[in-house]
Amino acid sequence: xxxxxxxxxxxxxSYTGLYAQETNDTDQTEITDKKSGKDEYSIQVDGLxxxxxxxxxEKKFKDFKGIKNVNxxxxxxxxxxxxxADKALSVEVVENKVEEAGYTAxxxxxxxxxxxxxxxxxxxSLLAEDAEGAVISKAIQVWGNxxxxxxxxxxxxxxxxxxxxxxxxxNTKILMLEYDSxxxxxxxxxxxxxxxxxxxxxxxxxxxxxxxxxxxxxxERKQE
Amino acid sequence: MKNTIYSFSLLIFxxxxxxxxxxxxxxxxxxxxxLAEKIAPIGLVFQNxxxxxxxxxxxxxxxxxxxxxxxxxxxGNFERPMHIASFNNKLFIPEYGNDKITILENxxxxxxxxxxxxxxxxxxxxxxxxDIAIADFYNHQILLKKNxxxxxxxxxxxxxxEFHYPTDVQIINNKLFVADAYNNQVQVFDLKGNxxxxxxxxxxxxxxxxxxxxxxxxxxxxxxxxxxxIFDLEGKLKQIISENLDKPTDLxxxxxxxxxxxYKGKFINKYKLQ
Numbered sequence: 132x133x134x135x136x137x138x139x140x141x142x143x144x145s146y147t148g149l150y151a152q153e154t155n156d157t158d159q160t161e162i163t164d165k166k167s168g169k170d171e172y173s174i175q176v177d178g179l180x181x182x183x184x185x186x187x188x189e190k191k192f193k194d195f196k197g198i199k200n201v202n203x204x205x206x207x208x209x210x211x212x213x214x215x216a217d218k219a220l221s222v223e224v225v226e227n228k229v230e231e232a233g234y235t236a237x238x239x240x241x242x243x244x245x246x247x248x249x250x251x252x253x254x255x256s257l258l259a260e261d262a263e264g265a266v267i268s269k270a271i272q273v274w275g276n277x278x279x280x281x282x283x284x285x286x287x288x289x290x291x292x293x294x295x296x297x298x299x300x301x302n303t304k305i306l307m308l309e310y311d312s313x314x315x316x317x318x319x320x321x322x323x324x325x326x327x328x329x330x331x332x333x334x335x336x337x338x339x340x341x342x343x344x345x346x347x348x349x350x351e352r353k354q355e
Numbered sequence: 356m357k358n359t360i361y362s363f364s365l366l367i368f369x370x371x372x373x374x375x376x377x378x379x380x381x382x383x384x385x386x387x388x389x390l391a392e393k394i395a396p397i398g399l400v401f402q403n404x405x406x407x408x409x410x411x412x413x414x415x416x417x418x419x420x421x422x423x424x425x426x427x428x429x430x431g432n433f434e435r436p437m438h439i440a441s442f443n444n445k446l447f448i449p450e451y452g453n454d455k456i457t458i459l460e461n462x463x464x465x466x467x468x469x470x471x472x473x474x475x476x477x478x479x480x481x482x483x484x485x486d487i488a489i490a491d492f493y494n495h496q497i498l499l500k501k502n503x504x505x506x507x508x509x510x511x512x513x514x515x516x517e518f519h520y521p522t523d524v525q526i527i528n529n530k531l532f533v534a535d536a537y538n539n540q541v542q543v544f545d546l547k548g549n550x551x552x553x554x555x556x557x558x559x560x561x562x563x564x565x566x567x568x569x570x571x572x573x574x575x576x577x578x579x580x581x582x583x584x585i586f587d588l589e590g591k592l593k594q595i596i597s598e599n600l601d602k603p604t605d606l607x608x609x610x611x612x613x614x615x616x617x618y619k620g621k622f623i624n625k626y627k628l629q
Contacts, residue, residue, distance in 0.1 A: 182397060182411050182618060186435045186451050205412045277579055346520040346537040347562055
């Protein structure tokens, strides 16, 4: 009887110990999985016309230690990569990095390792019929060079509240604007464009903002 | 009688002059070859009579049939191959993405030992005597190897001897020619790195991405303007090709025919002197 009790005790004790170990292992595995989990980033980038600069975007992101599977689809402008979940980057950080490289991030989607999804909202321009004041159409000269400039100038314009449409022609250097006069005016729009690095007919970019433009965007500046 | 002789002589003289003027040849397009399978060509080279393209978007080298544009063979696992070169039956591939020059001989790969660190190599050329020049894009310099010694030529800037993202190089007749892409010009140096000449200012070049030089002329791709500019070696503009190009990135003359590759259009233009 005594022996039976001992055997029973040892058996229960061993089982309990094994169970605890398994649970611990599972927890560790889960923790390890989560730690080794990757977030997946997809950014729709506008203005990818020049391969020398586009490949540079890939290279700049390789500065993030641990980044993997970096890829740019030139045809679609889709820029993707994976990054360790424990070093999660926010949508804002990613888009700022893209813009530092001279590109324009249009849409960003992050699929976290736990399955959750984060997105930015694309720039949405005001509709003409929703304008509160008179709709003004204006042509403004804006200096730039290429498709990347076009994407940057137009997105910067459309981010201004009250802008209905912005269309820049790289050959004529003319930006065709439509905006709600109650909400904004052309000087505000021109100031924002200058801040992005592009001289306009009435606003000049700071030297540092101009110099931060990527190579193919460095338009010839008017001599004063 | 005397007046008749003079008039006749004058007529003959004018006729000879006119004939001489008619002898000035221009490059005329003879064929446009569409490339197969979304090849986005950045660089090209002939190895013997085989045409190789660096397909940067797809991280591969492709040998293509120059008449049909079809792929004969495809070699992958490159990281953004750029302006390639051929020497002694080997292909030299600057890999922009991983900062190295890969040497390809048949199927075997090796790395070129470079004396200085590269940052996005965009072009390479090896001269007949074995001198090597590399366009080091993000470092805004050219690495030049002569007599087994590497030197660095240039730095970032807009002055003579300075570069803004150089993308292509060629060594010929003891001179180094550099496609100084985003200064929108070509610069010429001796093989000690001394600046000799700047070509292309005032021509409206916008991204001088690719060059080819022979004994008489300098050929330059004007990427953003969809043009090819042809200069004599003094720097005088001789011809502008501005039709049927779509983001030209590189060019070469092979067997008296000019080949221009188009990155966006994904085709090759061929020209002959006529």
